[in-house]
Amino acid sequence: xxxxxxxxxxxxxxxxxxxxxxxYLITPRNMFFFTVEVVGKKHEDVVKELVDRLNDxxxxxxxxxxxxxxIHARGVKDFPNYTTVxxxxxxxxxxxxxxxPFMSVLIPCSVAVYEKDGKVYITSLKEMLxxxxxxxxxxxxxxxxxxxxxxxLRIAMAEVxxxxxx
Amino acid sequence: MRKLLLLLLIFTSLLxxxxxKEHPLQYEEVIEGMDFEDVKLLLKxxxxxxxxxxxxxxxxSTEKPRFSYMLVCNLSYAEKIFREFPQLGVMAPCxxxxxxxxxxxxxxxxxxxxTLLKVFKKDLSDQAKxxxxxxxRDVKSAIREVKGEL
Numbered sequence: 161x162x163x164x165x166x167x168x169x170x171x172x173x174x175x176x177x178x179x180x181x182x183x184y185l186i187t188p189r190n191m192f193f194f195t196v197e198v199v200g201k202k203h204e205d206v207v208k209e210l211v212d213r214l215n216d217x218x219x220x221x222x223x224x225x226x227x228x229x230x231i232h233a234r235g236v237k238d239f240p241n242y243t244t245v246x247x248x249x250x251x252x253x254x255x256x257x258x259x260x261p262f263m264s265v266l267i268p269c270s271v272a273v274y275e276k277d278g279k280v281y282i283t284s285l286k287e288m289l290x291x292x293x294x295x296x297x298x299x300x301x302x303x304x305x306x307x308x309x310x311x312x313l314r315i316a317m318a319e320v321x322x323x324x325x326x
Numbered sequence: 327m328r329k330l331l332l333l334l335l336i337f338t339s340l341l342x343x344x345x346x347k348e349h350p351l352q353y354e355e356v357i358e359g360m361d362f363e364d365v366k367l368l369l370k371x372x373x374x375x376x377x378x379x380x381x382x383x384x385x386x387s388t389e390k391p392r393f394s395y396m397l398v399c400n401l402s403y404a405e406k407i408f409r410e411f412p413q414l415g416v417m418a419p420c421x422x423x424x425x426x427x428x429x430x431x432x433x434x435x436x437x438x439x440x441t442l443l444k445v446f447k448k449d450l451s452d453q454a455k456x457x458x459x460x461x462x463r464d465v466k467s468a469i470r471e472v473k474g475e476l
Contacts, residue, residue, distance in 0.1 A: 193413040262352045264395045264423045272415035283413045
């Protein structure tokens with residue numbers, strides 16, 4: 161009897177694990193996007209703080225695009241706050257882009273700050289699948305520069321989300 | 327289980343494509359017999375004419391081989407897509423890059439929308455998918471206009 165219970169329990173754990181991996185870990189959203197939720201801050205404050213942090217980390221911000229403001233101006237007033245921050249203007253961008261032009265999807269990086277269901281989120285692309293796909297053309301050095309840049313970006317996002325002091 | 331299989335399929339196709347030196351996320355077209363600056367100007371005009379607003383043109387290299395990219399966005403499409411899938415905003419504004427090859431031809435490239443739609447098939451509504459396809463058709467027809475094919 162104990163063996164059956166043990167076996168059934170084991171199977172249940174295995175199925176629960178497969179269910180978790182399938183539905184929450186390995187999804188296109190999780191593989192391509194890194195998202196943090198920001199609690200207790202307004203959209204515009206999050207954008208400002210994010211811009212400051214990115215600049216502090218050398219991930220220079222090129223432009224801030226107030227998408228929702230432009231959409232509101234076109235008469236769609238119920239569109240939630242949405243800003244895209246273009247950053248990661250790194251010194252090696254010219255070398256990287258000349259070597260692998262498609263890296264222009266990653267450099268400069270776009271970071272989206274948006275509201276959904278009354279909460280503020282920050283999302284960036286995850287670079288790993290794209291860098292892996294171009295690893296031969298990029299070579300170790302440039303692949304590592306992109307990975308490091310995105311790592312710094314994720315740290316900046318997490319710091320804004322946690323409200324850590326600069 | 328379907329989701330798992332889909333991701334395995336994507337991962338496998340990435341590996342297979344890498345073996346063949348293909349990149350499923352990339353779409354490129356070659357324009358021959360035109361100067362880089364002319365291609366850039368004509369492409370910008372053609373995109374603007376299709377309501378694909380060019381928010382900026384960034385010249386990364388102004389000496390040969392020249393390299394520029396455009397930040398392009400259609401806000402009507404973006405509004406509808408971002409409402410249901412706000413994470414996709416990290417792919418906006420869409421980057422369309424242009425670079426010069428040694429033989430003087432110009433390559434125009436951007437993200438392969440067909441692959442993108444396969445990856446996010448389950449996450450997008452039919453309306454959002456159709457908007458992506460429209461945007462893809464707009465950009466491709468702008469490139470054809472630059473080539474003088476329209």
